[in-house]
Amino acid sequence: MVRILFSFLLVILLFAQSACSQKIAGNTSVEPIRGTWITNVGSEILSSKDSIKAGIDLCKKNGLNHIFVVVWNQGATVYPSDVTQRYVGVSQNKRYIGRDPLKEIIEAAHAQNIKVHAWFEFGFSYAYKDSNSIWLQKYPTWAGRNNKGALLQKNGFFWWSSIRPDVQQMLQELVQELVTNYEIDGVQGDDRMPAMPGEGGYDEYTVALYKKEHNGQLPPQQPFDAEWIQWKADKLSIFGKHLYQSVKKIKPTCIVSWAPSIYPWSKEQYLQDWPTWLKEGYADYIFPQMYRYNIKAYEQLLVDLDKQVPAHLKSKVYPGILTSLGAGYQSNRALTDQMINLNRKYGYQGEVFFYFETLHRLSGGIYSLL
Numbered sequence: 001m002v003r004i005l006f007s008f009l010l011v012i013l014l015f016a017q018s019a020c021s022q023k024i025a026g027n028t029s030v031e032p033i034r035g036t037w038i039t040n041v042g043s044e045i046l047s048s049k050d051s052i053k054a055g056i057d058l059c060k061k062n063g064l065n066h067i068f069v070v071v072w073n074q075g076a077t078v079y080p081s082d083v084t085q086r087y088v089g090v091s092q093n094k095r096y097i098g099r100d101p102l103k104e105i106i107e108a109a110h111a112q113n114i115k116v117h118a119w120f121e122f123g124f125s126y127a128y129k130d131s132n133s134i135w136l137q138k139y140p141t142w143a144g145r146n147n148k149g150a151l152l153q154k155n156g157f158f159w160w161s162s163i164r165p166d167v168q169q170m171l172q173e174l175v176q177e178l179v180t181n182y183e184i185d186g187v188q189g190d191d192r193m194p195a196m197p198g199e200g201g202y203d204e205y206t207v208a209l210y211k212k213e214h215n216g217q218l219p220p221q222q223p224f225d226a227e228w229i230q231w232k233a234d235k236l237s238i239f240g241k242h243l244y245q246s247v248k249k250i251k252p253t254c255i256v257s258w259a260p261s262i263y264p265w266s267k268e269q270y271l272q273d274w275p276t277w278l279k280e281g282y283a284d285y286i287f288p289q290m291y292r293y294n295i296k297a298y299e300q301l302l303v304d305l306d307k308q309v310p311a312h313l314k315s316k317v318y319p320g321i322l323t324s325l326g327a328g329y330q331s332n333r334a335l336t337d338q339m340i341n342l343n344r345k346y347g348y349q350g351e352v353f354f355y356f357e358t359l360h361r362l363s364g365g366i367y368s369l370l
Contacts, residue, residue: 071118131158
């Protein structure tokens with residue numbers, strides 16, 4: 001009788017545990033991500049502790065719960081970095097010497113229950129419209145090359161050879177330094193990490209690696225040859241996987257996300273095969289840059305996105321919405337609302353806005369009128 005009672009109780013316990021697990025696994029109460037990117041170009045939010053506080057208050061007023069703040073651009077960090085000091089003798093963007101804007105914004109955001117992601121805006125790009133960068137002077141062999149042997153540049157950005165192990169190691173060290181030293185909630189690469197223009201791959205190291213893996217054959221002179229593009233993209237996917245694993249080893253709860261260009265343009269132009277990152281499990285979230293200026297074009301991207309993302313991974317994807325480009329472009333409230341409503345129609349419960357300065361111009365708070 002005791003054995004029967006024990007067995008009965010055991011069955012009840014196992015059933016309860018199973019039901020509990022199913023409830024947790026199917027939990028839909030997790031708050032959707034509603035965020036904005038914060039950069040230091042065309043924005044003064046990082047210029048002082050007071051402006052940071054005012055900026056975070058504005059994010060809270062607009063119903064945002066995540067911010068993606070720049071930590072690396074134009075070859076320098078926003079925060080004091082031992083890594084860049086060791087590599088090039090420069091520890092921080094000179095605008096912030098004597099302060100740590102990253103620490104200040106983390107403290108202000110966490111006080112408002114807003115999560116902070118460290119955004120590596122420039123990724124594998126070491127300079128913008130500067131062919132005399134200190135990084136190029138110090139590490140000339142790191143420079144990416146096109147099929148004519150010239151420095152690899154695209155849209156004004158100068159790029160490293162993103163496949164070189166020493167370049168990858170430096171960026172790994174930057175990310176690890178930040179995850180170790182700061183109470184951040186996440187790290188993020190965008191359309192420049194992991195990435196490299198499709199025109200690249202003709203530097204000495206990458207050519208030698210390709211030859212080694214192809215029985216001595218040189219890479220195609222056509223940079224956009226489909227097999228050559230895929231080979232380069234696969235190498236960068238490996239970097240993304242290793243970076244993801246290294247962050248989780250230091251801080252398992254730290255979110256690792258990517259904000260690539262739209263697919264397949266992302267792979268063709270910047271070697272970002274991000275559906276693979278998502279399917280193979282080294283992306284906690286993907287924020288595709290679905291930057292369009294009219295609602296019809298935006299909806300088409302949502303239709304395409306549904307074909308690219310498996311249904312069981314849809315909760316890991318949040319569209320990036322273009323709302324401003326400094327003085328050059330400013331979305332209006334009606335268009336922004338239409339895009340948000342379309343996101344909901346297609347099953348996306350949040351989004352991230354590019355960029356923070358939008359909040360000063362869209363009256364009433366982004367979510368308050370929806």
